[in-house]
Amino acid sequence: MIKALDRGFTGAVTGWYTENRRDLPWRKDRQPYHIWISEIMLQQTRVEAVREYYLRWMEALPDIPSLAEADEEQVLKLWQGLGYYSRARNLQVAAREIMEQHGGVFPTEFDKIRALKGIGDYTAGAIASIAFDQRMPAVDGNVLRIMSRIHADYSDIKAAATKKKVAAQLAELYPEEGKGLCGDFTQGLIELGAMVCVPNGKPQCEICPAAEFCRARAEGVQMELPVKAEKKARRIEERTVFILTNGSLEEGGRMAVRKRPAEGLLANLAELPNVLGELTPDQALQRAWVWGCSPAGLTRSSKFKHIFSHVEWHMTGYYSTCSDCGTPDEGEPFRWVTAEEMEAEVPLPSAFQYFL
Ligand code: SF4
Structure with missing residues (x-):
């Protein structure tokens, strides 16, 4: 017998969350x-x-004003390795919006939160419910999975209409405001999706606080849900990457890096010099000569694949010790940096870290 979905479900989720929440640094306040x-x-x-x-x-940028005033390079360096760097840039734009439009105080109304750069429905809902105890759902992949199982709903969870439907279902279930429980419900659902109603492998229905409300469990169809439409295939891009040094980095030698264009993928971040296509050793050597680096031979790396959301880079690297610190005639110039400068100042995306 499945129980009707009502505030009993809400209480089960928030109660479970209070008992089982992981101790995470952003949950301290x-x-x-x-x-x-x-x-x-x-x-x-x-x-x-x-x-x-x-x-x-938080150590480097403990509040909104420090983020608003930071150098973009510092922000990107702090983000290095997390990927999708536009998220870091948007954080800084939004911090500046808060300084200019809201007197440095985080807005409390959902629409104003949602209007900040880089904040979508999910994040706005999470902030409104967790920080401000508002009845605002935050629908992410975890929540979509749980709700599609709870209702045994075979709608495509990638579809905007499904997200909208789930948000409307949840809006009815949120606890009353003013008791500090709205955030617990949001976090409880997300936590449940991460720990119990998991995305990969079998959900742990036997310990799930929502089991008695779950239609998928009653019908034995948990593993069929959620339904996700197939993604489009990613574009493949061959690239040749140059690891050009003018001596051993351990002995103070320098390596060529440059800034990426201000628009597009990994905008404004650093990169190792690279060109489109897979060059042969002769072509690569020629290219390094054209840049004026005077390379003393080349060593080829094994191939490395880096996956972005819409494109895959299949990269071949060539290592070379050069006798000149060359640079291209056009586009961004090379900067020749020491290992210490690379570590402290250069926001090099993980796509290129492999070659170091
Ligand atoms: S009972 Fe199982 S399928 Fe249903 S919500 Fe809980 S873990 Fe997920």
């Missing part, structure tokens, strides 16, 4: 700045990986 930064970091990244990034970020 309900400051909107803390919730916001952690939620943006957690998009596409595992909780365990975010923990360190979050602590480092």
Whole structure:
């Protein structure tokens, strides 16, 4: 017998959350700045990986004014390795919006939160419910999975209409405001999706606080849900990457890096010099000569694949010690940096880290 979905479900989820919540640094208080930064970091990244990034970020940029005033390079460096760097840039734009439009105080109304750069429905709902105890659902992949199982609903969870439907279902179930429970319900659902009603493998229905409300469990169809439409295939791009040094980095030698264009993928971040296509050793050597680097031979790396959301880079690297610090005639110039400068100042995306 399945129980009707009502506030009994809400109580089961919030009660379970109170007992089972993981101790995470952004759960120590309900400051909107803390919730916001952690939620943006957690998009596409595992909780365990975010923990360190979050602590480092808060040490360097503890509040909205410090983020608004920071150098973009520092912000990107703090983000290095988390990927999707537009998230970091948007955080800074939004911090500046808060300084200019809201007197430095995080807005409390959903529409004003949602209007900040880089904040979508999910993040706005998370901030409004967790930091401000408002009855605002935050619908992410975890929540969609749980709700599609609870209702045994075979709608495509990638469809905007499904998200809208789930948000409307949840809006009815949120606890009353003023008791500090709205945030627990939001976090309880997300936590349940991460720990019990898991995305990969079998959900742990036997310990699930929502089991008696769950139609998928009653019908034995948990593993068929949720339904996700197939993604479009990613574009493949062959690239040749140059690791050009003018001596051993351990002995003070320098390596060529340059800034990426201001628009598009990994905008404004650093990169190792690279060109489209897979060059042969002769072509690569020629290219390094054209840049004026006077390479003394080349060593080819094994191939490395880096996956972005819409494109895959299949990269071949060539290592070379050069006798001149050359640079291209056009486009961004090379900067020749020491290992220490690379570590401290250069926001090199993980796509290129492999070659170091
Ligand atoms: S009972 Fe099982 S399928 Fe249903 S919500 Fe709980 S873990 Fe998920």
